[in-house]
Amino acid sequence: MDGTNLPETATITLDVNGVDHEITVDTRSSLLDVLREHLDLIGAKKGCDHGQCGACTVLVDGRRINACLQLAVALHGSSITTVEGLADGDGLHPIQRAFIEHDAFQCGYCTPGQLCSAVGVLAEAAAGWPSVVTQDLSATPALDGDEIRERMSGNLCRCGAYVNIVAAIGEVAE
Amino acid sequence: MTVTPTRAVGTDFDRVEAAEKVTGTARYAYEHAPDRDTVYAVPVQSVIARGEVVNVDTDGALTLPGVIAAVWHGNAPRLGPADDPELALFQSRRVAYRGQLVAGVIAETLETAREAARRLRVEYAQEPHDVVLRVDHPKMYKPSKVNPAYPTDTEYGDPDAALEKAAVTVDLTYSTPAEHNNPMEPHATVAVWENDGLVVYDSNQGSSAVRDTLAGLFGLPPDAVRVIAPHVGGGFGSKGTPRPGVVLAALAAKVTGRAVKVTMTRQQMFALVGYRTPIIQRVRLGADEDGTLRAIVHDAFEQTSTVQEFAEQTTTPTRIMYAAPNRRTTHRLAPLDVPTPSWMRAPGECPGMFALESAMDELAIACGVDPIELRIRNEPETDPESGLPFSSRNLVACLREGAARFGWADRDPAPGVRREGRRLVGTGVAAATYPAYRLPSRATARAEPDGGFTVRIAAADIGTGARTALTQIAADALRTAPERVRVEVGDSALPTASLAGGSSGTASWGTAVVRACEALLRELDRYGGRRPQEAAADTTAEVEAAERLSRHAFGAQFAEVGVDVDTGEVRVSRLLGVFGVGRVINPKTARSQFIGGMTMGLGMALMEEGVMDVEFGDYLNHDFAQYHIPACADVPDIEVHWVDEVDDRLNPMGSKGIGEIGIVGTAAAVANAVHHATGVRVRDLPIRLDRLVG
Ligand code: FES
Numbered sequence: 001m002d003g004t005n006l007p008e009t010a011t012i013t014l015d016v017n018g019v020d021h022e023i024t025v026d027t028r029s030s031l032l033d034v035l036r037e038h039l040d041l042i043g044a045k046k047g048c049d050h051g052q053c054g055a056c057t058v059l060v061d062g063r064r065i066n067a068c069l070q071l072a073v074a075l076h077g078s079s080i081t082t083v084e085g086l087a088d089g090d091g092l093h094p095i096q097r098a099f100i101e102h103d104a105f106q107c108g109y110c111t112p113g114q115l116c117s118a119v120g121v122l123a124e125a126a127a128g129w130p131s132v133v134t135q136d137l138s139a140t141p142a143l144d145g146d147e148i149r150e151r152m153s154g155n156l157c158r159c160g161a162y163v164n165i166v167a168a169i170g171e172v173a174e
Numbered sequence: 175m176t177v178t179p180t181r182a183v184g185t186d187f188d189r190v191e192a193a194e195k196v197t198g199t200a201r202y203a204y205e206h207a208p209d210r211d212t213v214y215a216v217p218v219q220s221v222i223a224r225g226e227v228v229n230v231d232t233d234g235a236l237t238l239p240g241v242i243a244a245v246w247h248g249n250a251p252r253l254g255p256a257d258d259p260e261l262a263l264f265q266s267r268r269v270a271y272r273g274q275l276v277a278g279v280i281a282e283t284l285e286t287a288r289e290a291a292r293r294l295r296v297e298y299a300q301e302p303h304d305v306v307l308r309v310d311h312p313k314m315y316k317p318s319k320v321n322p323a324y325p326t327d328t329e330y331g332d333p334d335a336a337l338e339k340a341a342v343t344v345d346l347t348y349s350t351p352a353e354h355n356n357p358m359e360p361h362a363t364v365a366v367w368e369n370d371g372l373v374v375y376d377s378n379q380g381s382s383a384v385r386d387t388l389a390g391l392f393g394l395p396p397d398a399v400r401v402i403a404p405h406v407g408g409g410f411g412s413k414g415t416p417r418p419g420v421v422l423a424a425l426a427a428k429v430t431g432r433a434v435k436v437t438m439t440r441q442q443m444f445a446l447v448g449y450r451t452p453i454i455q456r457v458r459l460g461a462d463e464d465g466t467l468r469a470i471v472h473d474a475f476e477q478t479s480t481v482q483e484f485a486e487q488t489t490t491p492t493r494i495m496y497a498a499p500n501r502r503t504t505h506r507l508a509p510l511d512v513p514t515p516s517w518m519r520a521p522g523e524c525p526g527m528f529a530l531e532s533a534m535d536e537l538a539i540a541c542g543v544d545p546i547e548l549r550i551r552n553e554p555e556t557d558p559e560s561g562l563p564f565s566s567r568n569l570v571a572c573l574r575e576g577a578a579r580f581g582w583a584d585r586d587p588a589p590g591v592r593r594e595g596r597r598l599v600g601t602g603v604a605a606a607t608y609p610a611y612r613l614p615s616r617a618t619a620r621a622e623p624d625g626g627f628t629v630r631i632a633a634a635d636i637g638t639g640a641r642t643a644l645t646q647i648a649a650d651a652l653r654t655a656p657e658r659v660r661v662e663v664g665d666s667a668l669p670t671a672s673l674a675g676g677s678s679g680t681a682s683w684g685t686a687v688v689r690a691c692e693a694l695l696r697e698l699d700r701y702g703g704r705r706p707q708e709a710a711a712d713t714t715a716e717v718e719a720a721e722r723l724s725r726h727a728f729g730a731q732f733a734e735v736g737v738d739v740d741t742g743e744v745r746v747s748r749l750l751g752v753f754g755v756g757r758v759i760n761p762k763t764a765r766s767q768f769i770g771g772m773t774m775g776l777g778m779a780l781m782e783e784g785v786m787d788v789e790f791g792d793y794l795n796h797d798f799a800q801y802h803i804p805a806c807a808d809v810p811d812i813e814v815h816w817v818d819e820v821d822d823r824l825n826p827m828g829s830k831g832i833g834e835i836g837i838v839g840t841a842a843a844v845a846n847a848v849h850h851a852t853g854v855r856v857r858d859l860p861i862r863l864d865r866l867v868g
């Protein structure tokens with residue numbers, strides 16, 4: 001902060017769920033706060049603001065990240081998908097349907113992050129990325145229970161919906 | 175007793191708000207912006223554990239562009255009396271614990287408010303603090319009752335003489351640490367004053383209670399306060415009573431004349447929203463050679479704050495679990511310079527049953543009796559202390575069903591002898607129980623002109639599936655399809671209802687909903703089916719007139735663990751819970767609740783521990799990086815079943831609450847399994863590596 005005490009601002013463009021936004025942001029603002037407080041995209045949740053819970057998980061250029069750990073100003077020109085962008089019109093994304101089918105949430109507060117993370121996991125496995133529990137590093141990893149549990153461990157759920165989350169993702173992975 | 179033809183109740187239903195929750199359109203408290211000028215308040219916490227706030231220098235904060243106000247004791251409006259002194263925000267200079275709110279800063283943006291909060295200069299007169307709980311603490315005293323209204327101590331027969339004479343005795347001390355609720359949604363409020371009234375969007379477990387509290391604090395008639403809470407991101411007790419944040423929001427909105435948003439940060443929650451007190455428990459059991467109990471003595475030592483007495487009912491489950499002619503239970507508290515402990519999932523039963531059910535395992539070993547058989551042998555005919563009949567009690571059925579499903583029959587009781595690779599493997603069992611409470615509530619039911627029905631009640635759905643269960647209950651009572659019923663909850667403008675707490679929600683609200691629906695059907699009858707019609711119900715008289723019975727849910731928890739022989743790392747490989755909970759309204763969401771409770775119990779067993787920083791006087795590990803809760807990879811496939819239990823002396827649905835019993839007994843089952851695996855008995859939770867190795 002300089003001597004004038006004025007917030008430093010910057011104007012950036014973000015593509016959020018296929019819509020272009022030109023916005024002026026406080027350079028201290030996280031992507032999460034810009035989504036929630038400025039764009040009224042309240043799907044991404046704030047559970048800790050410190051990268052410790054995964055409630056804020058969104059996809060930036062297709063990769064899952066914690067939106068609370070990203071300064072919005074550093075994402076100028078990025079494309080962002082939030083939970084609001086997963087459904088195709090009125091048709092739910094298969095992972096959203098599977099979450100309902102398997103009752104993979106209770107309070108629902110971690111759910112947007114779980115869903116975005118799950119979409120990220122499916123893409124990472126399809127792209128052949130191993131995890132710490134992957135046995136055969138040369139094959140495309142199969143998303144069995146252990147793989148899903150490992151890869152989803154950045155998304156905490158205090159309601160304890162993990163058992164159903166793993167089942168939901170497992171079904172979509174098949 | 176009304177017998178409603180059961181159609182929807184007992185059938186799997188998706189949550190009625192499921193689509194909103196998976197598309198990110200479900201709006202939680204902080205996500206409401208009553209107008210475009212909504213501003214942000216940031217709470218400022220004390221950095222001393224005891225003393226006084228001498229002064230707050232607000233100059234450095236107020237000169238920042240965008241800062242609107244800073245509120246503290248020196249300039250805050252005076253509030254009306256608060257039942258809970260934690261809510262007397264900025265009404266005194268006293269600091270009773272580190273982390274207590276001493277100021278709030280309000281600014282146009284969140285970023286500016288945070289920066290301004292950092293620039294406040296708070297000057298304290300610090301006094302020495304006392305934050306360590308010990309059994310022999312000089313301030314240890316006997317409270318006049320324990321929560322919510324149980325006797326502090328009970329005694330029957332001559333337990334000391336019976337212990338003296340018993341063929342087999344165990345005398346064991348267990349401890350559980352401070353545990354923090356940590357719902358994923360931090361406590362949050364958006365407040366705005368409109369036409370001399372107050373509207374708050376608030377994350378809570380009961381909007382009627384928050385309304386009444388705010389009305390008292392701000393000197394308003396209750397109907398001038400509206401509390402709206404459509405979606406709540408978990409509470410587990412921590413949102414059961416209003417916390418200081420809701421008062422800060424309302425105060426800040428009053429001072430600034432703006433709509434104000436307030437949220438606790440995750441770190442702030444560890445001091446400000448309650449937690450489960452650390453507890454030291456001594457359990458003494460005296461039995462015949464065959465395990466028949468002659469004496470049970472259970473003493474609990476807990477902490478509370480100097481702000482308010484919170485007396486956890488830790489040993490109350492021991493009053494109903496097992497038969498024994500000689501018995502005593504006690505509770506003692508030490509008021510320390512610590513944050514006020516509060517409700518956390520299954521207060522009483524959860525920590526109390528860790529101790530009792532660990533001790534029963536130790537007694538089983540001492541007697542050479544199978545731990546399931548030991549429990550069956552000590553099954554009481556009637557409530558062992560009150561002598562009242564049980565409305566229903568299926569502990570034995572749960573144990574037997576669980577044993578069959580878990581494969582208990584082949585279990586070799588010898589500890590420390592099963593090795594699989596690097597792991598020692600063991601299994602354990604523990605019983606679970608939780609009271610079946612019911613509280614008065616009101617509801618209305620309306621037959622809409624379009625043929626549908628609307629049911630209104632200020633219930634709270636904090637992730638329990640209450641909205642869905644009530645839809646099913648109403649549909650059956652109205653003899654219609656659930657699709658035709660719309661249930662409105664989460665708003666104090668709806669008919670006054672009890673809290674989502676004590677696993678009492680479905681029983682309390684369901685009774686009111688059934689009675690309102692029955693009244694509506696009578697109205698429709700009377701007017702030849704002409705719509706619209708509306709009817710209301712108030713269950714106060716019905717609940718008060720209920721016959722005196724001992725009403726409790728029971729269950730059996732089974733765990734299998736593997737313990738790494740070198741590192742001491744414990745991994746739970748299987749959990750099975752079998753419960754007797756009356757009629758299950760929605761099997762799909764009920765299963766999730768049991769699993770959720772058991773998952774939290776796994777965290778209690780293996781990882782959750784608030785560590786007191788003796789030097790500074792607060793919980794040191796106040797974030798998710800340091801206070802560990804179970805993550806996906808910690809949780810195995812959890813299996814849940816329930817036994818058929820028909821109990822028509824509970825409520826019109828025949829249901830017992832299910833939100834809390836899942837956490838009860840899990841930690842004991844895990845600790846018992848760890849002993850079976852390793853031969854090491856861990857009596858202090860959590861079961862850390864250093865408690866197993868070395
Ligand atoms: S809010 Fe971003 S990880 Fe918790």
Ligand code: FES
Nearest residue numbers: 106110157158159
């Ligand atoms: S559903 Fe409540 S935290 Fe995951």
